[in-house]
Amino acid sequence: MVSDPSIILEADHLTRRFGRVTAVDDVSFQIRRGEIVGMLGPNGAGKTTTLRMIAGFLCPTAGDARIAGRSVTDDPLGARRRLGYLPEHAALYPDMRAGEYLRFRAALKGVPRARIAARVDEAAELCGVRPVLRRLIGELSKGYRQRVALADALVHEPELLVLDEPTLGLDPNQIRQARDLIRSLAERHTVLISSHILPEIEMTCHRVLILHRGRLLAEGPVPELAAQIHRRRRIMMQVRAPRDELLREVTRLAGGGNVVVEPLPEDWMEVRIEARAGDDPRPELAALAARRGWPLRELRREELSLEQVFLALTGADPRGVAR
Amino acid sequence: MNGGLPLLRRELNACLLSPTAYLVAALFLLVAGAGFWVAVASLAAQPDGSVGLVELSAWMFLLTIAAAAPLLTMRLFAEEYRSGTFETLMTAPVRPAAVVFAKYAAALLWYLAMLAPTLLWGPILSAVAALPPPTDPAAIAGAYVGAILIGAWCLALGLFASAVMRSQVAAGLLAVALIAGWLFAGWVPFLWPLRHGDRLGTWLSPVVHLADWSRGIFDSRAAVVYLVNTTLALFATDRVLEWRRWR
Known part of the structure; x- marks a missing residue:
């Protein structure tokens, strides 16, 4: 050949x-x-x-x-x-x-x-x-x-x-x-x-x-x-702030992405944002915490595991992909 | 053969660096030397009592090689499997036949090197005991040809066992079983009455072959059997390596 x-x-x-x-x-x-x-x-x-x-x-x-x-x-x-x-x-x-x-x-x-x-x-x-x-x-x-x-x-x-x-x-x-x-x-x-x-x-x-x-x-x-893979990126933030106010401010910054706020012990709040393609609201989130004087202990973009990559690629359960 | 020479050099080096090889050589010479000593001593006591002595010596030699061949060959492939170097070896541009040739040739050369010191026994005997050395050249040549042919066959069986088994110990045990099976196959026709049983036994029995050769009677049919068997065992080893790609 x-x-x-x-x-x-x-x-x-x-x-x-x-x-x-x-x-x-x-x-x-x-x-x-x-x-x-x-x-x-x-x-x-x-x-x-x-x-x-x-x-x-x-x-x-x-x-x-x-x-x-x-x-x-x-x-x-x-x-x-x-x-x-x-x-x-x-x-x-x-x-x-x-x-x-x-x-x-x-x-x-x-x-x-x-x-x-x-x-x-x-x-x-x-x-x-x-x-x-x-x-x-x-x-x-x-x-x-x-x-x-x-x-x-x-x-x-x-x-x-x-x-x-x-x-x-x-x-x-x-x-x-x-x-x-x-x-x-x-x-x-x-x-x-x-x-x-x-x-x-x-x-x-x-x-x-x-x-x-x-x-x-x-x-x-x-x-x-x-x-x-990164089309739907997830941002995670841990901050000490009043819950309702936090949810309102973050929703405004997230530009339409899905926002979840969950209380943690000692008044800390965990915020999870499903940001849309090309969106990275992390600098704005950091600025927000600084402006309002809210203690911020974590702010990161979650790295996708391989399993999540497969989910992102196929939109299906990775265990059901091959067969 | 492509890659055969570098492989042979590598195998010989590995053999020279292996304590087992030296241990086997030392034990082989010790046992074979003791056998020689016993033969000489009993001949000195009873000069016409050589009937049965040649057969006894042949048995001694066969049992020695039956123990030495597995020890020399058991690591050859099994060690490559265990350490993972087999993958590196088999993905180099060489045929499995070249690998088989190199490993076999190295084992055979070591075996010949083990046999070589026995050539000195005659001169040593005459120097120590003022006895005339054994002088029948046909008998001496016959004994060495026999030892080489039988050794070559046992090493080929050992190499085959090493290619089949993943562990050295299992390879050694399989080689012992194969060699023992062959040693005792020669007895079956004698024990099991058949019409031409003893003739069949004479053809199969390595003791008869070795005793004949060491009396200077060279039966080329037996030599052909060993050469063909050795070639078949090496071919089977090559097939085992090929089969591992498909397993």
Whole structure:
């Protein structure tokens, strides 16, 4: 099949069943060269199974995936040569030194012998593992091991990078570093990255695929999807004020959005506002509290959980979406 | 084979760094050496009493290899499954056959390295005991060919068991069961009266094969059986790896 050369990855009705369970159900999408695409979904949505089929670790029950035009079922080696894959729990050989491991993996992936040293050096530099190349992998911190695994995924200059939950199990500092690293990779590579954390995908990706219960629920550019998700944003405020007066003032500021005021202990009031698209009354709310001398202890926009994202996207009960 | 050489180098390094491999080699040499000592001592006491001695030595060797082969092979795939490196390995652009080849070749090379010191036993014996070393070249060559063929077959069974089982211990137990099954299959026709039972037994029994070879009688039919069986076991291992993509 002759495919569009600008398309680096084409998933074509990918389906995977384990016994009677359908883990991935008829998933199709395309990724163009230079894109950074996020695959978002809660645990058990079928992200890892989809990525494993793309990486050739699992065979699809039906459908196919093509990497730079090479089918993962008909030309698995050709497809894998063009792919750099970081599995969810990137496991390395603890008895090898980091540099030795990267040279081994480069040779395994067919990097010509004369180029191995240069490629290992470049990948190590990019992933910041140069200082630990001579150390045993078993002695490295989890963050460093993750970077060595990422350097491994890059070492043969793949056309497509597939990263499965690359920040899973890292501490916040390591997560920030990993995110910066992935963003810098994106300048030179096409990347497909999976995550169950919405802000992570929002921060790094151009486009997002949302998977739920094995199905592709939605796909689109991140800003569009974010706008869709944040169309109905909820503002939460805790303030000490007389209830009726508070309700009247806030309703005026909310511009027609639904307002609920509930008393809390010690005269505190909790205000919840369903603001309309594009509306953010937080500065006005803060100014109101200051003007009236009402003590304000909390004012925030509620971040949507993934489940709420699904609600926002489908307008349905997320548990009823897939089937 | 694509990727075969780097994989083989990696497997050999892993073997050289594994304490188990050295322990197995030491125990193997100790037991085989003791067997050799017993054989020499009983021949010295009764120079014409060699009837049955060759069979006894063959049994000693077979039981030693039946214990050594599972210990050498049980970790080869089971450890990759346990640690998760199997996924990294199988998503590299290499065929499962290359992985099987590399792991098998490394185990076989270690086994040959374990056998090598026994070549010194003849010269050591003549130096220590002023006895003439065993000089029948056909018998010596036959014994080594037999040890290599049977060892190669047992290692292939062990590798297969390691590919099937997710835990090292289970892989080791399965390998022991497979090897024991094969060892005792040679007895069945002798025990179970059939019309041509003893002839069938002679064809199946590794003890008969090994005893014949170490007397210098080289029956190529038995050699072909071991080579074919080994190839089949390796092919089955390759299929197990492929099956894991579909399971």
